[in-house]
Amino acid sequence: MQAKKRYLLVSVVAGLLFLIYLWGLQIEEFPQQQQQPYQYPQTPQHYQHHQHWPESTELLEPYLEGGEQEEDSPQLHHQHTSPRERRAIRDNIYKNKRCRMETCFDFARCQSGFRVYIYPPQRGDTISETYQKILSSIEESRFRTTDPSRACLFILAVDTLDRDQLSVQYVQNVRTRIHNLPTWNDGRNHLIFNLYSGTWPDYTEDLGFEVGQAMLAKASADVANFRPNFDISIPLFSKDHPLKEGATGYLTLNDAPPSRKYQLVFKGKRYLTGIGSETRNALYHVHNGDDVLLLTTCKHGKEWEKHKDSRCDRDNKDYSKFDYQQLLHNSSFCLVPRGRRLGSFRFLEALQAACIPVILSNGWELPFSEVIDWRKAAIIGDERLLLQVPSITRSVGRDRMLALRQQTQFLWDAYFSSVAKIVLTTLEIIQDRVESHVSRNHLLWNSLPGGLYALPQYSADPAQFPFYYAILGKSPSQQFTAVIHTVSPLQSQISPVVKLIIAVAKSKFCAQIVVLWTCETPLPPRHKWPSTSVPLSVIQGQTKTMSSRFLPHDIIATDAVLSLDEDSVLSTNEVDFAFIVWQSFPERIVGYPARSHYWDSSRSRWGYTSKWTNDYSMVLTGAAFYHRYYHYLFTHYVPASLLTMVDHMANCEDILMNFLVSAVTKQPPIKVTQKKQYKETMMTQGSKASRWADPDHFTQRQTCMNVFSRWLGFMPLVHSQMRLDPVLFRDQVSILRKKYRDIERL
Amino acid sequence: MYGSGKYSSRGPALIPRMKTKHRLYYITLFSVVLLGLIATGMFQFWPHSIESTTEWTLEKGSVHDAPLIRLPGSSPIPERGDLSCRMHTCFDVYRCGYNPKNKIKVYIYPLQRFVDELGVPISSTGLSREYNDLLSSISDSDFYTDDVTRACLFIPSIDVLNQNSLRIRETAQALTMLPRWDKGMNHLLFNMLPGGPPDYNTALDVPRDRALLAGGGFSTWTYRQGYDVSIPVYSPLSADVVLPERQPGPQRYFILSSQTAIHREYRAELERLKEENGESLLLLNKCSNLSQGAASARKRCYKGQVYDYPQILQESSFCVVLRGARLGQAALSDVLQAGCVPVILADSYILPFSEVLDWKRASVVIPEEKLSEMYTILKSIPQRQVEEMQRQARWFWEAYFSSMKAIGLTTLQIINDRIYPYAAHTYEQWNNPSVVKWSSVNSPLFLPLIPPRAPGFTAVVLTYDRVESLFRVITEISKVPSLAKLLVVWNNQNKSPPEESLWPKVGVPLKVVRTKENKLSNRFFPYDEIETEAVLAIDDDIIMLTSDELQFGYEVWREFPDRLVGYPGRLHLWDHEMGKWKYESEWTNEVSMVLTGAAFYHKYYNYLYTYKMPGDIKNWVDAHMNCEDIAMNFLVANVTGKAPIKVTPRKKFKCPECTAIDGLSLDQTHMVERSECINKFASVFGTMPLKVVEHRADPVLYKDDFPEKLKSFPNIGSL
DSSP states (O other): OHHHHHHHHHHHHHHHHHHHHHHHHHHHHHHHHHHGGGSSOSSGGGGSSOOOSOOOOSOOOOSSGGGSOGGGSTTSGGGGSOHHHHHHHHHHHSOGGGOOHHHHOOGGGGTTOOOEEEOOOOTTOOOOHHHHHHHHHHHHSTTEESOGGGOSEEEOSSOOSEEOTTSTTOOTTHHHHHHTOTTOGGGTTEEEEESEEOOTTTOOSOOSSOOTTOEEEETTOBTTTOOTTTSEEOOOOOTTSOSSSOOOOSOOSOOSSOOOSEEEEEEEEOOSSSTTHHHHHHGGGTOOSSSEEEEEEOOOSTTHHHHOOTTHHHHHHHHHHSOHHHHHHTEEEEEEEOOSSSOOTHHHHHHHTTOEEEEEOTTBOOTTTTTOOGGGTOEEOOGGGGGGHHHHHHTSOHHHHHHHHHHHHHHIIIIISSHHHHHHHHHHHHHHHHTGGGOOOHHHHHSTTOGGGSOTTTOSOGGGSSSOHHHHTOOOOSOEEEEEEEOSOOOOTTSHHHHHHHHHHTSTTEEEEEEEEOOSSOOOOGGGSOOOSSOEEEEEOSSOOSGGGGOOOTTOOSSEEEEEETTOOOOHHHHHHHHHHHHHOTTSOEESSEEEEEEETTTTEEEEEOSOOSOBSEEOTTEEEEETHHHHHHHHHSOHHHHHHHHHHTOOHHHHHHHHHHHHHOSOOEEEOOOHHHHHIIIIIOOTTOGGGOHHHHHHHHHHHHHHHHHHTSOOOOOBOEEEEETTTTOSSOGGGOSOOTTTOO | OHHHHHHHHHHHHHGGGGSSOHHHHHHHHHHHHHHHHHHHHHHHHHHHHHHHHHHHHHTOSSGGGSOEEEOOTTOOOOOOOOTTOOHHHHOOGGGTOOOTTOOOOEEEOOOOEEEOTTSOBSBSSOSOHHHHHHHHHHHTSTTBOSOTTTOSEEEOSOOOSBGGGBOHHHHHHHHHHSTTOGGGTTBEEEESBOOOTTTOOSSOOSOOTTOEEEESSOBTTTOOTTTSEEOOOOOTHHHHOOOOOOOOSOOSEEEEEOOSOOOHHHHHHHHHHHHHHGGGEEEOBOOTTSOSSTGGGGEEEETTEEEETTGGGGGEEEEEEEOOSSSOOHHHHHHHHTTOEEEEEOTTBOOTTTTTOOGGGTOEEOOGGGGGGHHHHHHTSOHHHHHHHHHHHHHHIIIIISSHHHHHHHHHHHHHHHHSGGGOOOHHHHHSOHHHHHHOOOOTTOSOOOOOSTTOEEEEEEESSOHHHHHHHHHHHTTSTTEEEEEEEEOOSSSOOOOGGGSOOOSSOEEEEEOSSOOGGGGGOOOTTOOSSEEEEEETTOOOOOHHHHHHHHHHHHHSTTSOEESSEEEEEEETTTTEEEEEOSSOSOBSEEOTTEEEEETHHHHHHHHOOOTTHHHHHHHHTOOHHHHHHHHHHHHHOOOOEEBSOOOOOOOGGGOOTTTHHHHHHHHHHHHHHHHHHHHHHTSOOOOOBOEEEEETTTTOSSOGGGSSSOSOSOO
């Protein structure tokens, strides 16, 4: 017992001594870190800062002698080469692999606008279904031209999508086909689409023909070969990808805070040998079988058993236990590791499923990276740091996750959901380069409604669009321009249009009134028009067509437009109230008479109704406020064929406008309350010359609905069940307390 | 240290086993302690001893005291630099590691003066003022570490800002002499004036292996995207001249060209433009009659007339920045400082910090070939946009160009963003001036979704002890078709909720949560029981809402899922006499708040209210037992920038304002308290986020002359 105590004592003492020793070390370490900066102090007051860099006591010379870049001065010898020569030299050096827009693109061809020409197909050409989709989306786009001499960009008719020599879709004679093109010109101003390049075993980015100075729109682009701001990285998409408006994103409601069962999932092939095998082979280190499920299978290809390793059987068993779609829908993050090539189908699948992509593909130039800010929608990892991935995903806060997930859905819907969108995005990016001073900035590309709906030719300033007021911390201008569409001659001082002008001009928000004179009779003289306190101008349209009512006239300077038919009946009160409402919803149409659409299942087509219903999806533009940008969009975004159809029928222009605005905003229009007695008059009789009386009128509108939804590929209209009234509307309170009294008076 | 700790603790554990063998025990103990000492000594002192010597040299007081290093003529020269380098191929990311702060550690080599074998320095100027400023500001920043073993990025103290003053070969040799050079891995060089006559390379000519280059004047062919960083050419004038911020707007001149070293062909082209367009163009050149020197850099002349530079830049809307022999021009910095929109004519130039800055918002880039069309192109830009660009240009200068510190730290932040992309600064952080950052709102629920009707909503009833009234509320709400679940928050700790059998029978799950404290904020707690996105907050005495009204409220919420959708509306007003905000519950034509005694909202706001409420608002509410609804209205309006939606007409609500027992007096104190809340919250938020609207939502056919039975929501507005 004695011995035991002694041992204990000695050990305790030894332990204590050791602790003191360690403590001593700590102390020593501490001043070591703290004191260093003070070893050669300059002035005592610097003790407070943690100064690491010596304060210089002497005056140092500036790096730029004389404060100017003297070597650029004209006396110098390089000035003898003229800039023109210098550019010529540059253009000669930087060709092919080092192409840039400056050296390999002929801007002169685009003087007359951005037009795209597709070469006619040759007989016997086999064009894959996917390439056909690409071609038809260009054919239907507003950029298309059939005249090669007017073209800015040329698209091949020969299918270059699959350049894997082992593939059945590999087209053999591409090289000769291309070089025989009369306007090939070493590929200048040509755009080549490619999804697969190279083949087993190394999968290099070889296309099997000389691209020359043509631009490549390529999937799985590697930064090593990618020509920045010249090539375009496109996503890899499957042959089932729809031509037009495809499936919408999976997110139907904002599950916030996000609560999905799994944290991180992946399900895919594992390559036992060859390029791209390392990353996927290492995934099992991170797989935890619980909320991180990284499932791989080696069971693919003919000879998988030959290379089979010890994990294959176990992996294959786990792999078959889970359904891929289930995983996608129930996970917060989805791993997108490289496959044989850098991009994989997983990317778009995850994006659509609102499963935040975690990209592990070093050197992959992400799709449309020139314009899309992927950090807002994905986690960009590093293959070398696979083991950090779970902790990175867990460190993402709820707010960020919510934002990331919504961004995946926005990007999917704006740029990726159909082949047409992918192709149009590609073309728009090139157009932005061609005229860089009228191009979209980053904000336009990366916030709702996306670059395809925000045309920079209208304005490159985001503040001029209806979509970005909140983001920019601005609000729309406090005035509106009334645009009155007239078709019948001005008969007397009591004709409805005169009354309308007087009522509208009385609004304190009215900046000016513009009359679009589309009547066949000659313009009445100035004194025939009522005198108003606001400027009244008359535009006599060259084309007296229906669609011309939405022309973006320069005279319309206010953000808001009040579009009116000559026979609309409105009081000043109603105009004021609707305008106040519009200021809260500047991206929508805010108006009075509303209409609705429905699915007619018996005839399996869309139906149109003007009956009084409990909901609506359109607001007639005979009396409605909207942003002036929609004039521009209507005139320049809608294909000419539809505008012709509208003009031909002299009908449906309002439906088309509603389709367009709802397609952009994904929201219903807003109906505001209206003095009741007018409702019937507007709906049933209108003015005598009214087109509403025409019996064909209604059938035409039915047809329009179906034509328009075919054009978009989907039905954009959304129903609303509410109407906005003044706060005290019909309340049991003295009318004197109410601001908008006229709306209630009968 | 860990290892040694373990050893010493083994002592006592060994005792029972070595009872009889004294000597063996002591020997073991002794050797264990000795080993521990040696081990810790090695761990502690070894690396430190090396560093402390290097550290000492860094702390030299004067640059000229820096130790002299003689370069052997035969010392190796690094490779030229690999054009294919990218972060994933040439950068060792393992050195940066995973750290919770997501911040890289930067080490700066101690100052040394390199000379060749003959004693001639490698650079004619040595350390420049600018490079000294740069290093000193980095060493004062959060990025800095003095521990070379922990560093992720290394910055040599060899000044290569201006290639003109360098001896290329010797500078390269000096680089390889750096102790951690390792083929330039993770080394960062700063260079502003690359190349030299006659061909002026667009990147630094000093061979540098894999080192990253922060260069001013990259062309698209030398710039390794995502690896190099394009930086501005610092203008020394920035340090001397203070240009006040100027109100954007039309200026005296439309286009101004102030550069002195313009190629004569380009100057001729500009002269032609001036002839065509007259007075709106000002074409300045060097003053011939002034003597050379620093003063001449501050003067520009046109036909004998002398102008002050850079002040004159403030008098033009657009300022031309033409390439010289080099692509990068210090004039760009001056132009931005003046708040003039730069018109950049330098083909293939990579604009400074273009990886993060959106230059389209602050500049106009025109191909050199189109110089003659410049006037037409610029004229086509609307004035409003020009003003926006002027503002943006000035902000870019302030944030990223104004000092060597700004340039250096921006460069490091860009590299930091690449290494920790998931924690990178956002586009808005980089590009929005603070005034925009302050006023801009991006709703956290920005996706325009109309949630499906089917999941329904969860009604959360806050109650204390009014059981009878509570049961009536429950019975009424249970009639609403879209009700998915009822959650009763029992806020009374002294009394248990009634037995289960006594509760009204309802067709949906009913849960009771008991709270630990009687706090108002319990109403907005993100309970796990709330599974639907939509939450209906309702008081236990709101029995007057009809089923139609509630269902309609839910439908309206579906159209505006990011807003508060409620029944009684309230207003805030500015009281001019008192100079503060006032709460208003009278019949007004406007609404800026809805009471949460009956309101639908997204469940995300419960999370925000509980965890992200600014300042001490939550505690204030709990302490005063009032204003939780006003706080919620502030919160939602602040993150969305939108007004709430009031649904259906006004009814006689049994609201707090009306429950006053002895009428007026209590009512008034209540109003005063509510007004106080508004003022308090506005000061905490630093702004008044509430938005005033003049509309309310009614069913489409409300009060229309139409058969009631055909209306979806006939029973609305009955008193």
